[in-house]
Amino acid sequence: MEGLLKLFNFAAMEKVTINDIARLTGLSKGTVDRVLHNRGEVSKKSYEKVMACIREMGYEPNVYASLLAGKGKGSIAVVLPRPEEGSYWELASSGIGKAEESGRQVGVHTQLFTYDELSAESFREVCAKVLSSKPSGVVIAPMFQYETQVFVQELSSRNIPYVFVDTKLEEPAGHLAFFGIPAYKSGYLCADMLLQGEKAKEILVVRVMRDKERSSDPTIDRRAGFQDYIREHNPACTLRTIFVNPIDPVATDEALSAFFTDFPDVRHVVMFNSRIHLIVPYLERNPRTGMHIVGFDNLPANIAGLKKGIVTMLIAQHPEQQVQDAISTLIDYIVFHRKPARTENHMHMDLLTRYNVEDY
Amino acid sequence: MEGLLKLFNFAAMEKVTINDIARLTGLSKGTVDRVLHNRGEVSKKSYEKVMACIREMGYEPNVYASLLAGKGKGSIAVVLPRPEEGSYWELASSGIGKAEESGRQVGVHTQLFTYDELSAESFREVCAKVLSSKPSGVVIAPMFQYETQVFVQELSSRNIPYVFVDTKLEEPAGHLAFFGIPAYKSGYLCADMLLQGEKAKEILVVRVMRDKERSSDPTIDRRAGFQDYIREHNPACTLRTIFVNPIDPVATDEALSAFFTDFPDVRHVVMFNSRIHLIVPYLERNPRTGMHIVGFDNLPANIAGLKKGIVTMLIAQHPEQQVQDAISTLIDYIVFHRKPARTENHMHMDLLTRYNVEDY
DNA sequence: TGATATTCCGTTACCGTGCACGGAATTTTT
DNA sequence: AAAAATTCCGTGCACGGTAACGGAATATCA
Numbered sequence: 142m143e144g145l146l147k148l149f150n151f152a153a154m155e156k157v158t159i160n161d162i163a164r165l166t167g168l169s170k171g172t173v174d175r176v177l178h179n180r181g182e183v184s185k186k187s188y189e190k191v192m193a194c195i196r197e198m199g200y201e202p203n204v205y206a207s208l209l210a211g212k213g214k215g216s217i218a219v220v221l222p223r224p225e226e227g228s229y230w231e232l233a234s235s236g237i238g239k240a241e242e243s244g245r246q247v248g249v250h251t252q253l254f255t256y257d258e259l260s261a262e263s264f265r266e267v268c269a270k271v272l273s274s275k276p277s278g279v280v281i282a283p284m285f286q287y288e289t290q291v292f293v294q295e296l297s298s299r300n301i302p303y304v305f306v307d308t309k310l311e312e313p314a315g316h317l318a319f320f321g322i323p324a325y326k327s328g329y330l331c332a333d334m335l336l337q338g339e340k341a342k343e344i345l346v347v348r349v350m351r352d353k354e355r356s357s358d359p360t361i362d363r364r365a366g367f368q369d370y371i372r373e374h375n376p377a378c379t380l381r382t383i384f385v386n387p388i389d390p391v392a393t394d395e396a397l398s399a400f401f402t403d404f405p406d407v408r409h410v411v412m413f414n415s416r417i418h419l420i421v422p423y424l425e426r427n428p429r430t431g432m433h434i435v436g437f438d439n440l441p442a443n444i445a446g447l448k449k450g451i452v453t454m455l456i457a458q459h460p461e462q463q464v465q466d467a468i469s470t471l472i473d474y475i476v477f478h479r480k481p482a483r484t485e486n487h488m489h490m491d492l493l494t495r496y497n498v499e500d501y
Numbered sequence: 502m503e504g505l506l507k508l509f510n511f512a513a514m515e516k517v518t519i520n521d522i523a524r525l526t527g528l529s530k531g532t533v534d535r536v537l538h539n540r541g542e543v544s545k546k547s548y549e550k551v552m553a554c555i556r557e558m559g560y561e562p563n564v565y566a567s568l569l570a571g572k573g574k575g576s577i578a579v580v581l582p583r584p585e586e587g588s589y590w591e592l593a594s595s596g597i598g599k600a601e602e603s604g605r606q607v608g609v610h611t612q613l614f615t616y617d618e619l620s621a622e623s624f625r626e627v628c629a630k631v632l633s634s635k636p637s638g639v640v641i642a643p644m645f646q647y648e649t650q651v652f653v654q655e656l657s658s659r660n661i662p663y664v665f666v667d668t669k670l671e672e673p674a675g676h677l678a679f680f681g682i683p684a685y686k687s688g689y690l691c692a693d694m695l696l697q698g699e700k701a702k703e704i705l706v707v708r709v710m711r712d713k714e715r716s717s718d719p720t721i722d723r724r725a726g727f728q729d730y731i732r733e734h735n736p737a738c739t740l741r742t743i744f745v746n747p748i749d750p751v752a753t754d755e756a757l758s759a760f761f762t763d764f765p766d767v768r769h770v771v772m773f774n775s776r777i778h779l780i781v782p783y784l785e786r787n788p789r790t791g792m793h794i795v796g797f798d799n800l801p802a803n804i805a806g807l808k809k810g811i812v813t814m815l816i817a818q819h820p821e822q823q824v825q826d827a828i829s830t831l832i833d834y835i836v837f838h839r840k841p842a843r844t845e846n847h848m849h850m851d852l853l854t855r856y857n858v859e860d861y
Numbered sequence: 862t863g864a865t866a867t868t869c870c871g872t873t874a875c876c877g878t879g880c881a882c883g884g885a886a887t888t889t890t891t
Numbered sequence: 892a893a894a895a896a897t898t899c900c901g902t903g904c905a906c907g908g909t910a911a912c913g914g915a916a917t918a919t920c921a
Contacts, residue, residue: 168901169901170901171902172899175899175900182898187899206877206878207879208906209566209906209907211880211906330854330856330857333854333856338791338813431698433698489857490857492854496689497850497852528871531910532870540910542870543868563907565906569876
């Protein structure tokens with residue numbers, strides 16, 4: 142048989158079909174199909190023969206024929222924090238749209254599930270909903286370590302593949318892939334971009350006050366990376382922190398005003414979350430020359446700040462790209478049975494200035 | 502009929518097939534297929550009826566069925582300058598690989614044609630070869646305005662779609678799309694990145710001497726953008742130019758050495774082509790502190806210079822992405838009959854530093 | 862008017878897989 | 892050993908579209 146197969150392999154060359162396998166093994170395509178999807182009702186002998194032949198001939202199923210013949214391929218659940226208007230998570234959600242398009246063609250549709258990013262309880266509820274929707278794949282932006290752990294265990298036991306975006310669990314889990322940026326490094330980069338090889342005496346770090354329950358927060362690592370850079374390259378520099386209230390612009394303005402009367406010489410400002418736009422209105426009304434202001438993420442409001450010339454640079458994580466890639470990866474896995482090239486995908490940290498932001 | 506169709510449209514909702522159209526028009530799917538690919542042999546009356554019905558029902562062909570039934574879809578020719586080792590065009594060529602993968606699945610294969618970027622004659626020869634290969638689509642990186650003009654006219658007359666990368670013709674042509682970065686703006690951006698809001702007294706502009714025949718050169722516009730930025734933001738600054746020989750490292754070192762003995766205070770260096778790596782060896786052996794060095798393109802050698810800390814920043818055009826997008830666009834058009842969203846695609850100018858270059 | 866072109870259109874056999882159905886081959890039961 | 896239960900496997904249709912083939916309807920010619 143060996144010889145015969147080799148011969149055939151050479152002759153057929155291009156594309157081996159299920160019929161070829163059937164003919165070569167002396168079985169029918171029905172049987173071949175059964176072993177391909179190993180759904181039983183095949184004798185051990187036949188099974189081995191078919192498997193050998195498949196390997197020998199390098200058979201690869203024709204995806205298009207399969208798609209044409211098959212029914213729907215199920216749905217993909219995307220689990221994200223509930224997006225507020227113009228927020229980071231709204232940007233992330235927007236990635237679903239494009240992925241949905243390509244998914245629809247292969248009979249996969251995408252469903253968004255959102256939870257309150259401050260409440261582990263709401264996350265648990267949403268997980269239950271997701272499970273009862275019987276998805277064939279799940280994309281998760283995890284905020285709560287423990288709850289997520291429980292959730293993915295359940296997914297594993299049901300053989301449902303899942304992909305993390307933005308953050309992943311600390312313990313190595315059975316995730317199909319992860320898409321995000323390295324938080325620590327992004328902070329390091331941020332410092333480099335802020336200082337540009339110069340020295341600064343003082344830097345203003347603006348933080349938002351939030352009593353959030355979430356247990357994994359990339360801004361913590363980001364701040365660590367930033368501080369390490371300063372320690373290494375500019376140890377004489379002082380970091381001065383103020384807190385602002387994201388839902389109270391007046392208080393924010395007052396806080397900034399107070400700061401700059403106390404420290405009028407500060408020229409460098411940084412924020413580690415996606416809300417650098419919060420400080421734009423104040424600086425627009427109270428312009429200061431020679432400012433270097435660096436923030437994160439390509440939110441519309443941030444980009445507006447960039448174009449106005451208030452914000453010097455944004456480091457973009459492109460969350461929309463992350464969820465898009467995550468969904469594509471799942472589709473590839475579910476429909477085409479292809480595993481992603483890499484499990485951990487550290488996405489490129491994009492640097493945005495007023496001069497390169499136009500072209501996306 | 503109007504009413505009936507509306508009704509059906511509502512009822513069918515999800516996916517309209519060619520059989521539905523046939524049934525609704527009282528014709529056979531053979532006829533419907535003929536109008537869909539307008540290959541004649543259909544009476545005007547039937548043609549109109551089918552077209553109306555298609556529009557009414559929002560019919561979209563099932564790509565997978567089509568792919569399954571159809572034969573090969575032909576080939577795409579990619580016309581680029583012959584890549585030297587580690588050059589810009591080698592990077593561009595590498596984009597073919599990934600596109601080839603997705604193309605193969607739909608029965609389209611990609612073929613690379615290269616010409617000598619210094620010889621219009623060789624370009625003409627290659628064009629002839631391309632035509633005789635009867636491609637169903639062409640990607641062109643044009644160097645010679647006139648010859649390209651002639652070539653695309655020929656393509657047009659044969660109804661072969663073509664896409665430009667890197668540069669396009671000055672006169673609006675019938676190209677399906679263009680992928681590249683805005684040259685002038687990239688120079689402007691480059692100046693902004695080099696100075697970072699500071700002032701400089703002098704800037705070294707390094708150029709290569711090449712007596713090339715090519716008639717469209719993006720580095721010219723790039724230099725213009727750079728100069729305009731300087732004029733606007735830093736008019737007191739002097740640009741000092743030296744020329745280096747790309748194939749003679751020793752002479753390059755001497756030129757740099759001579760320059761820095763004459764002007765030891767210069768801290769800013771820029772090159773407008775993709776060869777910033779040429780000056781890396783000298784600066785590695787003769788380190789100077791506080792240097793700001795900006796160049797273009799993510800060539801391996803340039804990235805190495807970045808990682809060593811010699812080059813401060815690279816502005817990447819990602820030519821590999823450009824040709825990949827170009828090929829995808831052609832495939833979309835040839836196979837799926839979809840036109841690209843935009844004809845002119847100004848790609849994002851990516852800013853690379855030593856801290857964000859790791860993750861591609 | 863009958864013969865011959867020409868235009869137009871329906872039929873049909875694929876493309877490669879998925880899957881239901883029923884039947885043959887084999888084993889277990891009585 | 893015949894009947895019943897299993898195990899195993901082949902057949903055939905469906906999926907939506909392509910395109911060759913040949914025939915019906917109409918137009919053109921003698």
